[in-house]
Amino acid sequence: xxxxxxxxxxxxxIGDSGVGKTSILFRFSEDAFNISFISTIGIDFKIRTIxxxxxxxxxxxxxxxxxxxxxxxxTAYYRGSMGIMLVYDVTNEKSFENIxxxxxxxxxxxxxxVEKMILGxxxxxxxxxxxxxxxxxxxxxxxxxxxxxxxxxxxxxxxxAFYTLARDIKAKMEKKQEASNxxxxxxxxxxxxxxxQQRKPPSWLSRCSIL
Amino acid sequence: MTxxxxxxxxxxxxxxxxxxxxxxEGEGGHEAFLQQLDERIKxxxxxxxxxxxxxxxxxIESIRELxxxxxxxxxxxxxxxNVDANVKETTDGLCVRSEELIRARRVELNIASTxxxxxxxxxxxxxxxxxxxxxEAKRYYPALKTLEQLEHVLLPRVGPxxxxxxxxxxxxxxxxAIQDASMADLRDFLENIRRLSPQVGAVALKQTQEMLGxxxxxxxxxxxxMATLGPSSVETTTPQSPHxxxxxxxxxxxxxxxxxxxxxxxxxxxxRSQRRQQARLVVIPAxxxxxxxxxxxxxxxxxxLGFFILEEHLLTTGAGxxxxxxxxxxxxxxxxxxxxxxxxxxxxxxxxxxxxxxxHQIVLFINALKCYGLPTEPLPQLLQEMAExxxxxxxxxxxxxxxxxxxxxxxxxxxxxxxxxxxxxxxxFPYDGDELETQAFPRKFPFSxxxxxxxxxxxxxxxxxxKYSSGLGLGGGGRAAAARHSTSLLLTRSFTGCLSAxxxxxxxxxxxxxxILDTQYLESATPYLYEFxxxxxxxxxxxxxxxxxxxxxxxDDAEKQICENLQHKxxxxxxxxxxxxxxxxxxxQASSFVTDMLGYLTGVLTSLEQLPxxxxxxxxxxAVQRIACRLxxxxxxxxxxxxxxxxLHQLDLDVIQxxxxxxxxxxxxxxxxLLEHFAxxxxxLDLITSWDWSSYLHDIGMEGAKYxxxxxxxxxxxxxxxxxxxxxxxxxxxxxxxxxxxxxxxDTVLKQLKQLQNQDG
Numbered sequence: 001x002x003x004x005x006x007x008x009x010x011x012x013x014i015g016d017s018g019v020g021k022t023s024i025l026f027r028f029s030e031d032a033f034n035i036s037f038i039s040t041i042g043i044d045f046k047i048r049t050i051x052x053x054x055x056x057x058x059x060x061x062x063x064x065x066x067x068x069x070x071x072x073x074x075t076a077y078y079r080g081s082m083g084i085m086l087v088y089d090v091t092n093e094k095s096f097e098n099i100x101x102x103x104x105x106x107x108x109x110x111x112x113x114v115e116k117m118i119l120g121x122x123x124x125x126x127x128x129x130x131x132x133x134x135x136x137x138x139x140x141x142x143x144x145x146x147x148x149x150x151x152x153x154x155x156x157x158x159x160x161a162f163y164t165l166a167r168d169i170k171a172k173m174e175k176k177q178e179a180s181n182x183x184x185x186x187x188x189x190x191x192x193x194x195x196x197q198q199r200k201p202p203s204w205l206s207r208c209s210i211l
Numbered sequence: 212m213t214x215x216x217x218x219x220x221x222x223x224x225x226x227x228x229x230x231x232x233x234x235x236e237g238e239g240g241h242e243a244f245l246q247q248l249d250e251r252i253k254x255x256x257x258x259x260x261x262x263x264x265x266x267x268x269x270x271i272e273s274i275r276e277l278x279x280x281x282x283x284x285x286x287x288x289x290x291x292x293n294v295d296a297n298v299k300e301t302t303d304g305l306c307v308r309s310e311e312l313i314r315a316r317r318v319e320l321n322i323a324s325t326x327x328x329x330x331x332x333x334x335x336x337x338x339x340x341x342x343x344x345x346x347e348a349k350r351y352y353p354a355l356k357t358l359e360q361l362e363h364v365l366l367p368r369v370g371p372x373x374x375x376x377x378x379x380x381x382x383x384x385x386x387x388a389i390q391d392a393s394m395a396d397l398r399d400f401l402e403n404i405r406r407l408s409p410q411v412g413a414v415a416l417k418q419t420q421e422m423l424g425x426x427x428x429x430x431x432x433x434x435x436x437m438a439t440l441g442p443s444s445v446e447t448t449t450p451q452s453p454h455x456x457x458x459x460x461x462x463x464x465x466x467x468x469x470x471x472x473x474x475x476x477x478x479x480x481x482x483r484s485q486r487r488q489q490a491r492l493v494v495i496p497a498x499x500x501x502x503x504x505x506x507x508x509x510x511x512x513x514x515x516l517g518f519f520i521l522e523e524h525l526l527t528t529g530a531g532x533x534x535x536x537x538x539x540x541x542x543x544x545x546x547x548x549x550x551x552x553x554x555x556x557x558x559x560x561x562x563x564x565x566x567x568x569x570x571h572q573i574v575l576f577i578n579a580l581k582c583y584g585l586p587t588e589p590l591p592q593l594l595q596e597m598a599e600x601x602x603x604x605x606x607x608x609x610x611x612x613x614x615x616x617x618x619x620x621x622x623x624x625x626x627x628x629x630x631x632x633x634x635x636x637x638x639x640f641p642y643d644g645d646e647l648e649t650q651a652f653p654r655k656f657p658f659s660x661x662x663x664x665x666x667x668x669x670x671x672x673x674x675x676x677x678k679y680s681s682g683l684g685l686g687g688g689g690r691a692a693a694a695r696h697s698t699s700l701l702l703t704r705s706f707t708g709c710l711s712a713x714x715x716x717x718x719x720x721x722x723x724x725x726x727i728l729d730t731q732y733l734e735s736a737t738p739y740l741y742e743f744x745x746x747x748x749x750x751x752x753x754x755x756x757x758x759x760x761x762x763x764x765x766x767d768d769a770e771k772q773i774c775e776n777l778q779h780k781x782x783x784x785x786x787x788x789x790x791x792x793x794x795x796x797x798x799x800q801a802s803s804f805v806t807d808m809l810g811y812l813t814g815v816l817t818s819l820e821q822l823p824x825x826x827x828x829x830x831x832x833x834a835v836q837r838i839a840c841r842l843x844x845x846x847x848x849x850x851x852x853x854x855x856x857x858x859l860h861q862l863d864l865d866v867i868q869x870x871x872x873x874x875x876x877x878x879x880x881x882x883x884x885l886l887e888h889f890a891x892x893x894x895x896l897d898l899i900t901s902w903d904w905s906s907y908l909h910d911i912g913m914e915g916a917k918y919x920x921x922x923x924x925x926x927x928x929x930x931x932x933x934x935x936x937x938x939x940x941x942x943x944x945x946x947x948x949x950x951x952x953x954x955x956x957x958d959t960v961l962k963q964l965k966q967l968q969n970q971d972g
Contacts, residue, residue: 008787043814044719047783060787073814080803 005058015087016095017066023152078109091128123149400461408517414453419579494548550589613709622725625656710765730762774833784808794857801868839888853936891920923967
């Protein structure tokens with residue numbers, strides 16, 4: 001079957017409950033916005049294919065629940081991710097402060113070379129702002145992570161954020177490929193360990209040799 | 212002899228014959244006789260002379276005397292002439308005077324006769340002037356009487372004068388004028404009652420309302436009010452009967468006039484045709500749109516009612532102007548027309564409050580008609596139709612309400628922070644909260660805010676609905692049954708319709724789950740709704756309605772969407788598949804999209820735990836079926852031409868993962884059923900990987916064969932793909948013996964499979 005894409009990147013959205021992760025994803029995947037708040041149960045994902053330098057890049061973006069009680073479910077998805085969006089709410093000081101905790105979480109659970117980006121969401125609500133843009137930038141510099149303020153509601157910088165993250169991942173991957181140049185090792189980077197297999201598959205090769 | 216004869220002649224006067232014969236026959240003949248005669252004559256002369264001598268003296272004397280008389284006569288003549296002149300002089304004056312007298316006498320006589328004639332004419336003239344003044348004063352009836360008298364009594368009595376003929380020629384004209392004038396009066400009257408009939412109707416409706424509201428309580432209250440207000444308030448009451456508002460006298464006058472004129476029949480005909488036309492007009496609403504406001508509806512009903520109250524009044528008060536047949540006929544056509552008008556106009560009403568007021572007005576209208584003994588026939592029927600329309604209108608309104616509720620719903624379980632909030636929910640929705648009661652705050656209800664909101668709205672709907680049915684004369688039981696019917700209609704049609712509309716866009720799983728739960732709670736609350744109905748209507752509680760099926764369609768929709776949702780996710784995962792179909796060596800791990808997918812499904816299934824088992828079963832089955840189907844298609848579809856053994860092995864690994872998922876009992880007891888979906892794929896993979904062609908070909912077509920689910924066509928397809936891949940990889944290499952054998956076997960099997968295929972075909 002002809003492949004419908006050149007790259008598949010798995011991205012993860014994390015951040016406190018209510019900062020607008022689902023809204024950002026909704027804006028990016030459906031280009032729509034819904035004011036009402038529906039908290040994510042466990043985990044969900046959306047897929048969108050983008051074009052990067054003539055390559056078709058499929059983004060499978062996992063949307064995690066910010067609530068504490070789903071933490072165990074969500075951390076399982078850290079390892080397979082190639083890019084992580086850390087989202088906070090500019091009108092919520094606490095969500096900004098928690099970014100540090102989320103980064104620690106990433107360090108503990110995700111692979112070391114995962115690409116990261118910080119998003120300060122809800123920048124349209126200027127009157128309620130508690131976290132200045134400068135503080136966001138400062139934090140990003142501190143961790144050497146890219147930063148942008150977004151508004152899912154006004155569709156501000158959402159595309160830009162995902163494209164930037166995807167471009168960074170692609171650059172890193174191409175660099176790595178050049179370094180090792182492994183033939184046919186595509187897809188191997190994002191494979192998870194299979195669960196322990198109860199049924200041992202009959203080896204085709206052994207059967208072959210018997211014949 | 213001759214002597215004698217002369218004597219004889221002298222002596223005899225006649226008979227002279229013999230004398231003449233003696234003359235002839237005598238002696239001497241004629242001479243003798245002539246001599247004698249001469250002698251005789253001489254004798255007589257002598258005698259005459261003697262006599263004259265004698266009387267001469269006396270004669271002279273007499274002459275003298277005569278002369279004397281002559282002078283005397285002359286004297287007398289003068290004297291008489293004198294007298295005559297005198298008399299003449301005197302009588303001339305007398306004659307003049309007497310002539311004057313005669314003239315005066317004649318004048319006097321004339322005057323007397325004139326006066327006499329004049330006196331005869333005088334009453335005629337006075338009557339005529341009276342007539343004129345009566346006409347002037349529009350008192351047509353007396354005028355007509357006067358006219359009659361004038362014509363038949365007075366005019367014949369007076370002679371044939373020119374002015375009399377003038378008057379008598381005037382009489383028909385006058386009569387016509389009177390008739391015309393009275394007709395004009397009638398027209399005024401007709402116009403007048405057309406103007407007044409709405410007021411009449413209004414008064415009648417008001418009285419009907421008062422009558423309907425009459426109860427002992429009210430009467431006592433009124434009496435008390437009257438007592439406190441004093442007797443003066445009695446004076447200000449409205450007229451006792453509505454028809455007193457109208458002055459019928461012009462009509463009666465007109466009728467009398469026409470009766471006198473002998474045109475009563477024509478008049479009655481005229482009146483009826485006029486009124487019939489009016490009746491036709493009155494049933495056409497003047498305001499145009501009756502559904503715009505209650506005011507136009509009121510005035511319409513007032514006009515119709517007033518019109519026929521007046522006719523009915525005329526029927527009873529009589530004079531044959533209105534017959535009961537005529538009234539019945541007119542009212543019959545009018546009321547069907549009115550009912551038609553009302554029907555078309557009420558069908559356009561979309562405001563429930565307006566509908567209610569209209570209904571109230573029509574009920575009053577019907578009652579008023581009954582009071583006046585007019586048949587009401589199509590109107591109760593109309594009310595019934597309006598009831599249906601009202602239900603429709605209400606439903607439409609509530610569809611909007613429901614849509615609003617659903618649009619703004621988060622479909623999250625209600626969480627309450629304190630007792631107050633908890634009580635607020637418990638007050639609005641009947642929920643057995645014993646378990647919840649013991650929990651600490653924040654407490655969480657199993658249903659979302661949609662449930663109490665909808666429950667409250669359904670109650671509101673019932674209130675609104677029952678408002679209409681009041682006063683329709685339905686029994687409590689009937690009302691309750693109808694209310695139950697409408698309520699269940701509202702829930703099954705309107706609410707379910709809104710839910711279905713909700714499903715038209717894709718909903719997140721959590722919302723779908725909550726919707727299913729919510730419908731269950733709503734259903735369980737229907738008995739309370741019925742209790743509520745029976746409380747309001749005062750009827751016995753009926754619990755025959757089988758609960759549980761009301762929202763089944765909605766639930767089915769939701770379940771279907773859950774399934775579709777999951778299948779869509781499965782498709783998304785499988786679209787990420789990137790098998791290397793010429794893979795030499797399998798990685799020993801399941802593909803990442805498979806592990807991701809199974810992880811995702813496990814997570815989803817835990818979030819579906821609250822759902823009824825049926826729904827969960829459907830969801831899992833749908834997902835698993837789709838996975839099996841897609842994986843099978845990957846292997847067998849035409850896009851992939853060559854499949855290496857390594858790739859086959861990789862796919863086998865992935866299938867094993869999926870089978871493990873199915874076997875892990877995501878839903879207790881569903882294990883075998885789920886595995887069943889992978890069975891054909893498993894048999895196909897086993898057949899190829901274990902190269903067990905002998906048993907396959909041996910068992911084919913037998914019951915309970917090991918590879919019963921593998922068709923020769925599928926086996927052949929896959930085998931061809933394998934051969935293709937092997938040819939590709941070994942184009943340049945020399946085949947070992949065992950490999951050559953294998954290739955040979957492969958070809959033979961392929962041939963046999965083709966044969967089998969052809970047999971089947």
